[in-house]
Amino acid sequence: MLEINDLIFRWPGAADATLNIPKLEVAAGERVFLHGPSGSGKSTLLGLLSGINKPEAGSIRLLNSDLAQLSDAARDKFRADHIGTIFQNFNLLPYLSPVENVMLGCHFSRSRTDRIKTSGKTLAQQAELLLQELGLDANIMSRSVAQLSIGQQQRVAAARAFIGQPELIIADEPTSALDADNRNTFIELLFKEASQYGATILFVSHDNGLAPLFDKHLSLVELNGASQ
Numbered sequence: 462m463l464e465i466n467d468l469i470f471r472w473p474g475a476a477d478a479t480l481n482i483p484k485l486e487v488a489a490g491e492r493v494f495l496h497g498p499s500g501s502g503k504s505t506l507l508g509l510l511s512g513i514n515k516p517e518a519g520s521i522r523l524l525n526s527d528l529a530q531l532s533d534a535a536r537d538k539f540r541a542d543h544i545g546t547i548f549q550n551f552n553l554l555p556y557l558s559p560v561e562n563v564m565l566g567c568h569f570s571r572s573r574t575d576r577i578k579t580s581g582k583t584l585a586q587q588a589e590l591l592l593q594e595l596g597l598d599a600n601i602m603s604r605s606v607a608q609l610s611i612g613q614q615q616r617v618a619a620a621r622a623f624i625g626q627p628e629l630i631i632a633d634e635p636t637s638a639l640d641a642d643n644r645n646t647f648i649e650l651l652f653k654e655a656s657q658y659g660a661t662i663l664f665v666s667h668d669n670g671l672a673p674l675f676d677k678h679l680s681l682v683e684l685n686g687a688s689q
């Protein structure tokens with residue numbers, strides 16, 4: 462589902478390329494753990510995969526589209542349709558309820574919205590179902606998210622990424638605020654949700670203790686070093 466070839470990315474003004482990745486392949490449905498020390502380029506790579514940045518050279522084929530060849534508007538649409546992101550700080554809207562926050566995951570994507578409608582549910586019903594599956598208690602669904610614990614906010618952020626079944630779920634250090642038990646539980650929940658429709662998970666973390674949970678491990682230092 463993802464294939465990178467001869468990718469080079471350099472931040473403006475930087476002497477050296479931040480990323481120089483000859484090859485990277487991820488199959489559909491894989492659970493991938495991407496690790497590397499601070500500054501090794503993890504966020505830069507996620508920015509390229511989600512189409513926020515463009516490579517200087519090389520190709521990034523995601524679901525058979527070369528992101529480097531798409532216009533800015535087409536990359537935005539591609540991201541909204543095919544990628545669900547769980548951000549490190551969750552990026553939830555504090556004045557909205559959990560259900561409303563989750564529904565926002567479909568806001569910019571006709572195809573994700575249509576997928577839910579075809580299943581016969583409303584967006585709100587699907588949002589509620591996902592929140593239940595991810596373990597959010599029913600009695601807090603109508604609170605504003607500002608009143609939720611970190612672990613509860615994390616479940617809302619995950620449900621927002623999954624709504625409408627995007628093929629790729631990107632999780633950028635989403636467990637750094639949790640203790641070890643809660644981290645593992647959260648990752649197991651992500652896997653369960655992803656396996657319901659075969660989503661691919663790309664999970665970024667400094668915490669190598671989480672690596673054994675995943676099918677595949679990618680080290681940014683090794684990926685970058687492979688050409689040098």
Ligand SMILES: Nc1ncnc2c1ncn2[C@@H]1O[C@H](COP(=O)(O)OP(=O)(O)OP(=O)(O)O)[C@@H](O)[C@H]1O
Binds near residue numbers: 472479499500502504
């Ligand atoms: N917007 C930017 N403009 C210029 N340079 C940047 C920008 N963002 C990141 N960099 C540089 O690119 C390199 C990789 O940064 P990046 O944030 O991708 O690393 P990271 O592996 O995600 O780090 P961390 O684990 O600390 O989040 C660093 O040297 C950083 O200074």
